[in-house]
Amino acid sequence: MLKKIFLSLAFVLASAGAFAQDAAAPLNDARIAHIAYTAGQIDISAANLALEKSEDAQVLAFAELMARDHAAVNEEALALLNRLDVAPQENDTSAALSSQAREREEQLAALAGREFDIAYVENEVTFHKTVNDALQNLLIPNAQNADLKALLETGLSLFREHQLHAEHLLHEMN
Amino acid sequence: MSRFSRRAFLATVASGALARPSFSNAAGRYLVIDIDKMKFGVSHIELKAGDTVRWRNKDLVRHTATARDGSFDIDLPRGEEGSIYLVTPGKMEVYCRFHPGMIMTLSIVE
Ligand SMILES: [Cu+2]
Numbered sequence: 001m002l003k004k005i006f007l008s009l010a011f012v013l014a015s016a017g018a019f020a021q022d023a024a025a026p027l028n029d030a031r032i033a034h035i036a037y038t039a040g041q042i043d044i045s046a047a048n049l050a051l052e053k054s055e056d057a058q059v060l061a062f063a064e065l066m067a068r069d070h071a072a073v074n075e076e077a078l079a080l081l082n083r084l085d086v087a088p089q090e091n092d093t094s095a096a097l098s099s100q101a102r103e104r105e106e107q108l109a110a111l112a113g114r115e116f117d118i119a120y121v122e123n124e125v126t127f128h129k130t131v132n133d134a135l136q137n138l139l140i141p142n143a144q145n146a147d148l149k150a151l152l153e154t155g156l157s158l159f160r161e162h163q164l165h166a167e168h169l170l171h172e173m174n
Numbered sequence: 175m176s177r178f179s180r181r182a183f184l185a186t187v188a189s190g191a192l193a194r195p196s197f198s199n200a201a202g203r204y205l206v207i208d209i210d211k212m213k214f215g216v217s218h219i220e221l222k223a224g225d226t227v228r229w230r231n232k233d234l235v236r237h238t239a240t241a242r243d244g245s246f247d248i249d250l251p252r253g254e255e256g257s258i259y260l261v262t263p264g265k266m267e268v269y270c271r272f273h274p275g276m277i278m279t280l281s282i283v284e
Contacts, residue, residue, distance in 0.1 A: 065272055068236060069236075072236075153211070154211045154233075154234065157212035157213075158273070160275070161272075161274070164275060165274070
């Protein structure tokens, strides 16, 4: 079931490619920033859930890292948008991301113990992979402002580390 | 720039490093390595026993400079710096505990 959710998430992100061509809602910097920021908030929210529910030291350490790193990047993103005087613009992709994430969190919240830990870390692997693919193939190539592009690139390096970390953790848990 | 520090600077450049020695004295050089954009500013650096290396975290997120052999572990919250005085010759890998893909090596000669 979780796999299905992530397939649809991947679809949502992939379909953003289509609306990038849409003249009515082009994938401009304000929308790109909103998508990236939303993805960060989703991961922080999942991390907070894990910090509440997990009792596994490694899972807790990982969740703490996610909360801290994503908060730092998002804080920087807001500061940058402020400097550029650009307001992040809500869009179909970020709205879909949020609603998918709410659904996923409800399912995670219903789990407990080791079952929760594994589902959380599996989600982290898939979520980072999906977001990293979107950053690489969609958000970074379409970003116009050089500082925004640079921040997304640093984000991508960071989130690739997170993905590896999550994969490693999952491997150790299984 | 004194002749001594110029020599230290050239030695650093010759090693292919971007680290900047901010000063040097008879006791050893003092080299600064900046961390930014998820990378150590140098991937490899050659040092002499008695040199001091200082890591400065200019990046968005917290990092560490941690010796693979466990000999030091410097926590580097955003904007912070920390140094290590190197005395034991040898080659050593340094990584970030939070982002283990961040790796650099130090070669310390006598
Ligand atoms: Cu790090």
